[in-house]
Amino acid sequence: MRLLLSALLCIAATAVPARAAEFALAQRWIHGAPGEPALQVQAAAPGLWILRQSKASNFEAPFLYLIAGERGALLLDTGAEPADGAALPLRATVDGLLRQWQRERGLAAPLALTVAHTHAHRDHVHGDDQFRDRTDTRIVGRGAAEVAAFFGLTRWPQGEATFELGGRTLTVLPLPGHEAAHIAVYDPASASLFTGDTLYPGLLTVRDLAAYRASAQRLAAFARAHRVERALGAHVEMSARPYALYPLGSAFQPEEHPLPLNPAHIAQWTRETARLGDFLGETAFADFAFARVPQAGEFDDPPGSHGxxxxxxxxxxxxxxxxxxxxxxxxxxxxxxxxxxxxxxxxxxxxxxxxxxxxxxxxxxxxxxxxxxxxxxxxxxxxxxxxxxxxxxxxxxxxxxxxxxxxxxxxxxxxxxxxxxxxxxxxxxxxxxxxxxxxxxxxxxxxxxxxxxxxxxxxxxxxxxxxxxxxxxxxxxxxxxxxxxxxxxxxx
Ligand SMILES: [Zn+2]
Ligand SMILES: [Zn+2]
Structure with a gap:
């Protein structure tokens, strides 16, 4: 009964309905096996495609997200530089998916595309150039000021902004700490929170600890106040075995942790970031781990005699x-x-x-x-x-x-x-x-x-x-x- 009711509410509220049950990943992700394609696409929910770059193409093997409404689409991240120098077939893949969506939905005009990034690290922006000559396409700048200005996040790192795709309204939240211009994106239609490199089943690199902690608190508060069924990050580095990380730079991950993290993981991650202390090195939990990358001068201590x-x-x-x-x-x-x-x-x-x-x-x-x-x-x-x-x-x-x-x-x-x-x-x-x-x-x-x-x-x-x-x-x-x-x- 509850399911039925929420489904009805959902249809009433958005033109692109997706019940919780509609989110599904039917295939196993590519993970560095010989002969796999450079890019894999899975349709995870109506108007939500998850793309994964092969470990063979770049060991970072990032996940990219394409979200479409009735008038526009958002591509979140554009991948890492392929190690073999070949071009990542990203533009053609995205164009193909959007054409098909337009046909299926009977949309008259082609969709406007916004290319944004969870953050500006190299393994998330490499494919930007493929979209520069695309019509009706905007590429969001990479600095925090540009990101804030584009989305209208006037109180950065506080506050949130909506981003309209036509019958599908996303929410964008500042999420600095891993990187200064990091954002999270929420898609209510698929009840998914896209969390980039800030939260995923892997080694979460914390640079600005205070900012990261504050981001975690804000994200957790948002997740409690909205229908969030999963966090979808940009990488997988944990194995399916609890507490076990693949070694940094692994090009083959046959037994990966699933990509989605659930609300209990979000809550645990928030708790642990608050309790970590000002840590150095690495700290592992069952489904994610933290690594601290100190900022310049942060741990410049005078020498001492350390018994x-x-x-x-x-x-x-x-x-x-x-x-x-x-x-x-x-x-x-x-x-x-x-x-x-x-x-x-x-x-x-x-x-x-x-x-x-x-x-x-x-x-x-x-x-x-x-x-x-x-x-x-x-x-x-x-x-x-x-x-x-x-x-x-x-x-x-x-x-x-x-x-x-x-x-x-x-x-x-x-x-x-x-x-x-x-x-x-x-x-x-x-x-x-x-x-x-x-x-x-x-x-x-x-x-x-x-x-x-x-x-x-x-x-x-x-x-x-x-x-x-x-x-x-x-x-x-x-x-x-x-x-x-x-x-x-x-x-x-
Ligand atoms: Zn990063
Ligand atoms: Zn990354």
């Missing part, structure tokens, strides 16, 4: 010993590799002193965000106990390799209340939690646990837990033993 706690003997992890002032205001957990003799010395010592903890202090001063990159190396001395508080040095000038970064975030004191979250890490028989540090006064605590949560997962305690005690249970784990508990460095 770290050592956790784990099978696999060695380091947890930076933070304070709330520069340049020590980072929570950093990384998987490290030590050379064989030092590793053996450490393991032997740890076996003989099961109740002790270990720390490590680099032999040189450097900036944390510059030095700590995957595969980077630095030298450090290893101590039983705290290197500044009477610990015993057990290995000198050890070459430490950064194997993988689990968590890397700069504090934003005052932005959020003190958290009751714990960051999981560990391998094999040894698993740990680190308290997620937010705001002074806080506690830096690492505990060994029983249980094996996914690395990087943030477990929620039922209350603002403060330090944990042995035997405590929450979120599927049990605390075995606190390894290190520090209040002093994180006092107000």
């Amino acid at each position: 770290m706690l050592v956790a784990g003997t099978d696999a060695v992890y380091l947890s930076h010993l933070p304070m709330f002032h520069r340049p020590h205001d980072y929570q950093l957990i990384l998987r490290a590799e030590l050379p064989e003799p030092s590793l053996r010395a450490y393991r032997d010592d740890a076996r003989a002193h099961p109740d002790e903890y270990y720390t490590l202090v680099p032999t040189q001063r450097w900036a944390l965000p510059k030095t700590i990159q995957p595969d980077a190396r630095f030298r450090a001395d290893l101590y039983r106990g705290h290197f500044e508080r009477g610990g015993a040095r057990i290995a000198e000038n050890v070459e430490v390799r950064v194997a993988r970064i689990v968590h890397f975030r700069r504090f934003e004191p005052g932005r959020e209340p003190r958290s009751a979250e714990w960051i999981a890490f560990g391998e094999g028989r040894e698993h740990f939690l680190a308290h997620r540090i937010e705001t002074p006064p806080d506690v830096d605590q690492i505990v060994r646990i029983d249980g094996a949560p996914r690395e990087g997962a943030q477990l929620r305690h039922g209350r603002d837990s403060g330090a944990l005690k042995p035997g405590e249970r929450f979120d599927g784990v049990r605390v075995l033993r606190p390894i290190y508990t520090e209040y002093g460095d994180l006092a107000e």
Whole structure:
């Protein structure tokens, strides 16, 4: 009954009706298999075609959207430069689809075409030139000011504007953060939100974090207030397996995540952008992941001496010993590799002193965000106990390799209340939690646990837990033993 009613309302409200059920992707997407075409078209709903460029043509393999009404059509993005230098058959494809639409709908005049972009990155604008000589065609400029002026977004990045295609009215919203001129487009007829590179099942690159967060909040509010059944982005980089990304630059993705993300994904994405903190590196969730690309000067810290706690003997992890002032205001957990003799010395010592903890202090001063990159190396001395508080040095000038970064975030004191979250890490028989540090006064605590949560997962305690005690249970784990508990460095 509800379906029928909404279908009737839909027909009454728009000349190009599309019930939710009408959105369908009948075929599997091209994904870099030998012999596939450079461009694939799927008619997803009446007047909505999704085009995908082949991974063989350009590894970015973007998705392009063509939306048509009774008088006009919008082409959102024009693809990436084909690697083989061949022209992408975009203009001919678009013209063919629009001619067919005109015929089917019995439209008298050819449709006016607007070529717009989700944003100005190269893999979204390459085919623009194919449309420059097309009659009754406008190509939207690439800067934020030009985009805002074209659509009438006078309060950029606030507000929204409508864009009329004739019996089909789209809404355009500013969505900066991945890129300064990024927009989202909403098509009520197909209940779809086109989200470009800001939200898709892949590695979402965040440049201006504050703008990106604000964009996510506005988009989520819009999605709650309108009939949004899916977000359709510009790429797919996740595999169908949760949390798993294809490596950057993959030219073959046989088991991709589906293109559409649902309203629950939009809500989760918004929540996570708010909770990420000022992160560095990559953070993966089941259906999308984030990567931070710092803007010039953003993480230019003075060099410092960055002591770290050592956790784990099978696999060695380091947890930076933070304070709330520069340049020590980072929570950093990384998987490290030590050379064989030092590793053996450490393991032997740890076996003989099961109740002790270990720390490590680099032999040189450097900036944390510059030095700590995957595969980077630095030298450090290893101590039983705290290197500044009477610990015993057990290995000198050890070459430490950064194997993988689990968590890397700069504090934003005052932005959020003190958290009751714990960051999981560990391998094999040894698993740990680190308290997620937010705001002074806080506690830096690492505990060994029983249980094996996914690395990087943030477990929620039922209350603002403060330090944990042995035997405590929450979120599927049990605390075995606190390894290190520090209040002093994180006092107000
Ligand atoms: Zn982009
Ligand atoms: Zn892109």
